[in-house]
Amino acid sequence: MNASADIALVLAVAVVMANLPFVNERIAVVGPRATGRKHWLVRLLELFVGCGLTLGLGMALESRLGQLHAQGWEFYAAMAFLFLTLAFPGFVWRYLTRQRG
Known part of the structure; x- marks a missing residue:
């Protein structure tokens, strides 16, 4: 893969993980099905874990292409807010639309 394919892969994984x-009621995607609805703190924890996994994938792909670049706190803050922005459609679907049944 080249660098642009790696970038597209990281962005696609970020959208899915966010x-x-x-969109699912299982704990940590593969765990047992939550009784009733999952608590919002569980969803928030899963969101942070997904952000970390996406960041890890990006770092792994970057190290495969060459040397890792040192990042400051600004990079991680921008990454977190980008991840929250990508999670907005799922949040709207879960909490702001009227669910039938």
Whole structure:
């Protein structure tokens, strides 16, 4: 893969991982099905874990291409807010639309 394919892969994984806590009722995607609805703190924890996994994938792909670049706190803050922005459609679907049944 080249660098642009790696970037597209990381962005696609970020979109999926950001929305995954909101579209399924299983704990940590593969765990047992939550009784009733999952608590919002569980969804938030899953969101942070997904952000960390996406960051890890990005770092692994970057190290495969060459040397890792040192990042300051600004990079991680921007990454977290980008991840929250990507999670917005799942949040709207889960909490702001009227669910039938």
